[in-house]
Amino acid sequence: MIDYLLAPATDARDLDARLDAVAAAPGAAPFDERRVAFVAELSRAVLLDRRFREFPELMAMAHWFRAASLADLRATLTGGPFVRRGLVFHIAPSNVDSVFIYSWLLSLLCGNANVARVSRRRTPQMSAFFETTGTLLARDDHRAIAAGNLVVSYDHDVAVTQAIGARCHLRTIWGGDATIAAIRAVPLPALASELAFANRFSLAALAAGAVLGLDADGLAALARAFYADAFWFNQQACSSPRAVVWIGTHDDCARARERFWPALAAELAARGHENPASHVMDRATTLFRLAHARRASAAQTAIGALPTRLLVDDLDAQDRAVHDGNGVFLELDRPDLAGVAALLASRDQTIAHYGFDRGDWLAVLPMLPPHAADRIVPIGQALAFGAVWDGVDLLRAFTRQIDIR
Amino acid sequence: MTDAPPAVTLADPYSVPQAEREARLLADLNALTAWHRERCAGYDAMLRGVYGGATQAARLADVPYLPVRLFKHLALRSVPDDAVVRQLTSSGTSGRQVSRIFLDAETSALQVRALAAIVQDFIGRQRLPMLIVDSAQTIRGGAFSARTAGVLGFSNFGRHHEYALDEAMQPRWDAIERFVDTHRDAPILLFGFTWVVWRHFLEAAESAGRRLDVGPRSVLVHGGGWKKLADERVDNATFKRRLAERFGLVRVANYYGMVEQVGSIYMECEAGYLHAPAFADVVMRDTATLAPADSGAVEVLSALPRSYPGHAILTEDLGTIRGRDDCACGRKGTYFHIHGRIPAAELRGCSDVRAT
CATH class of the missing domain: 3.40.309.10 (Aldehyde Dehydrogenase; Chain A, domain 2)
Structure with missing residues (x-):
């Protein structure tokens, strides 16, 4: 069974139709101003919401994505030109929920459509996060973004992983040697690539x-x-x-x-x-x-x-x-x-x-x-997220560089 | 090297008072610690690293113990490969790691004799007609699980064995009724795992509207844990009441034991307490500090294990000492209650993202 935690309003009933709709949603250029505005607004909403005060990892996340640091982040993407990759499939760890948010929002900023699989474990902070994000995505001015983003939970099911993978251009697996091995057994289209973050x-x-x-x-x-x-x-x-x-x-x-x-x-x-x-x-x-x-x-x-x-x-x-x-x-x-x-x-x-x-x-x-x-x-910053993670520059990974001469 | 393992007294397990049995058990356990250190390098390394090497204890609570989960992760044994006559595994649910316990001929024989000494004290020396509440197929199955070991171990105390369940775990009512009828004049011994007796015998009889009258002298011995019954909020008193109602079973004894220490089981007495035999004991440990306490995590001590270093094991069960030497049933030594398992924390173990 699939739980849809964030999903565009749709008439589609089954997973395939929903995935087709997400894949067909309009993309954007990296750091498109509407996407930057959405992420900054989400960051502000979390920072101002008292419910999140007792969850330092979410406060840190929201701080990391505040408007001022988005400008700094954009400045690190030098050279180019860069265009979006397409549809990115994020597989999030169950033990550290907030990792999924970084992966998803960075990819969103890069202009991609996203499908994320998150843990079935529902902590109060993640429930609150999905509620806040859902409210924001439901607004008219964010409709184009909402159309291209889907967050789901499902028990390990090769058919579902396969259906998502078949439409993606990049699959990102966050942590867990066992998960990486299980997911890698599910093939990707020839043109898709994969990022895997192993146990460390x-x-x-x-x-x-x-x-x-x-x-x-x-x-x-x-x-x-x-x-x-x-x-x-x-x-x-x-x-x-x-x-x-x-x-x-x-x-x-x-x-x-x-x-x-x-x-x-x-x-x-x-x-x-x-x-x-x-x-x-x-x-x-x-x-x-x-x-x-x-x-x-x-x-x-x-x-x-x-x-x-x-x-x-x-x-x-x-x-x-x-x-x-x-x-x-x-x-x-x-x-x-x-x-x-x-x-x-x-x-x-x-x-x-x-x-x-x-x-x-x-x-x-x-x-x-x-x-x-x-x-x-x-010391004190071991958990602080960086856009360069395990030696990978995520902004570059979530975009594609075109060689024009 | 210590050539001879310590001798252990098995006879008459409940007549020796605590002070005397404790002195004897302490000497046995200290001898076993030395015995295993010489024969199991991994055990020796753990004792040096964790206990600093000074491992001859002055009291039972100071005997170096191992956490029970280690037997799932490590193959610990104190005998060469070719001396292992049997490997026991815990009946873990699918996908979970199981304990592996290595028995040599001597330890295996000690377990049989120890179990006999315990059980005879409760049901007498005479072999009774025995109804096994399980299926013959379970016992013939491949893995040598705690359930198989339990049934085989207890079978020694019966005769005219009959299996109460078929291979689909359905009651064989005709065979059961014939068995009860045939042995109407004698007490019978019923044996089974707690949840099997509950689900496949008692509940099955209740929903089929079947009754039996096994007579007031018959006895049911059951063990293997309360987890599934606790999930359905069935306690020992309810279980007993319904057994009496449905089958006329008035003598019902639970036992507490585990695959890591087969043989030294803790039988429930007529007064409703679990009793330590003289060659075993329990120490409760505070669940935050692991310091000895009246109530807490249960550590089991046994003088039996020679082929693997399992003479002192900290389990993840919870219990409370109820007294020593003064139980109403007349048995000497420690008596106690078990309350279930330490609850799992929200996210246990490794930081691996679950693939499931």
């Missing part, structure tokens, strides 16, 4: 000396930033840190840990962070799985504790696969950033850092393995 692992790199130099306020601010990165989505987002690498002498690293974790505990307590029994069990299981099959590790916390920490001397593929989120951190010490670079693997996406600058990182980039570290951002 992320970590934090903290300079021990810098943490030791913080005063109480600075330490609290660092804990707050770390909390946002790791706990907004209970470490379920690909870009949330799951390992913490301390950089400095062993002695400094040990002392920095002793300063940092109590500050994080205070932040968790102040936020009243939820800790259901099932998460305790998840952390307990993950802790044992991480300790299994390695020669040396040392738990720094009791079994099931929030957070749970395991001190290790290396990271391997097993760690990256086994880690299940919900507040478990692998901890390591390294003398310098070269040591951090040597730890990394292709799975690694985001490094949230503290105590380093751009120059420090530029020096170690040549040492990175393929695909490792697509994002190196200050």
Whole structure:
């Protein structure tokens, strides 16, 4: 069964007719002023609606799409000329709803028609978002946009995925190796291309000396930033840190840990962070799985504790696969950033850092393995969206460049 | 290497008072911890990483335990491949990972003897005519599940076995009535999984308007979990009342057990409590801190597992200790209640986007 969350007003009854109508809807040039106006208006509506105040990830999204930043975004699309791609099929992750919004709105700004599949799980914030967006799309001045955008939920059904895929020019799969494998089994038209964002692992790199130099306020601010990165989505987002690498002498690293974790505990307590029994069990299981099959590790916390920490001397593929989120951190010490670079693997996406600058990182980039570290951002911004994601410039991916001579 | 596994006393599982049985069980469990560390490298690595290596406990609650879900992720065993005589799997629903438990001849034999010691205390030494509330096909099926293991294990306590259900899980009323008739003068033993007894025997009889009179000395033993009954808001008292009404069954004993610790089951007594035999025990752990408590997540301890490191397992069931040594039924040791499962959080586990 298909649920239509956002759909143009239509007489069409079945999916095929609806998809045909969306595919036939008029497109637009990238950053067409009516589309920019729609996105800016949607952003304003979310920012002003009290219902969204308690959902920081949606406030961040709306802020990201506000009118001023749309102008900056447009300025990044240099060269060209660029035209829309056509119909873009977005497959959204179930764990981090807001990712779908970025993917969809960026593609919409690029002038495309869109069909998005979102999770059946209906959170209050997503219900509110669809309501706000639906109201806006129903207005006369947005009718042309509404005609070319469809958001659906359906249980995994090859026939539906096939029907959408057959009409698309680009298929975008957000996260999940298993989902990517399942969706890739469904063929695309020869002219269509695909973007797939696989499961990734992320970590934090903290300079021990810098943490030791913080005063109480600075330490609290660092804990707050770390909390946002790791706990907004209970470490379920690909870009949330799951390992913490301390950089400095062993002695400094040990002392920095002793300063940092109590500050994080205070932040968790102040936020009243939820800790259901099932998460305790998840952390307990993950802790044992991480300790299994390695020669040396040392738990720094009791079994099931929030957070749970395991001190290790290396990271391997097993760690990256086994880690299940919900507040478990692998901890390591390294003398310098070269040591951090040597730890990394292709799975690694985001490094949230503290105590380093751009120059420090530029020096170690040549040492990175393929695909490792697509994002190196200050701590507190691990979840911040960027139009360049996993090394892909989404505006360029959602458009087509024409070579005119 | 420790060459001989610790000896374990199985006879007379309910007469020894708590203090005495605890001392004996603690020694057995400590010996098993050392035994498995020498034979299962992964177990040893986990104990060093999580417990820091100091793993000889001073009390039962300090015996190093493993979370039950590990047995779904890891193939843990303390014997070579060729010593494994049987692999048990949990009866997981389709698509979910199942536990894998490796048994050698010795552990398997211990489980049989342990179960006998427990069950005989409840139903006597005499083998009773036995009605198995399941289908013969289930038992002949491929996978060696907890259900198969349960039926086969309990079959040792019966004779003249008859299966109550056909391969479509429909009651074989003619065969059942003939069986009850034939054994009218003797008590009979009925055995089945809780939800099978409920759905395919009791409810089936109610909707078909069938009644039986098995007599006041007959006994039903059932286990396997309450989840499906809890979903339909059927509690133990309702279940018992309707069994008595429909079949004249007045002796009904639930048991709590799991594929990860076959043999050391916890039987429900006449007073309605689950009892630990002397070679096993439970520790409840607070669900937030996992510190020992009267009520919380149930950890099961058993002196039986030699071929896999499963002598101390933290389950995801919830329970409450009701007392020790002073149950109205006269049995010594820990007695308790089980309340069901820890509820799943909204989105569990990996950050993989579900393909379904």
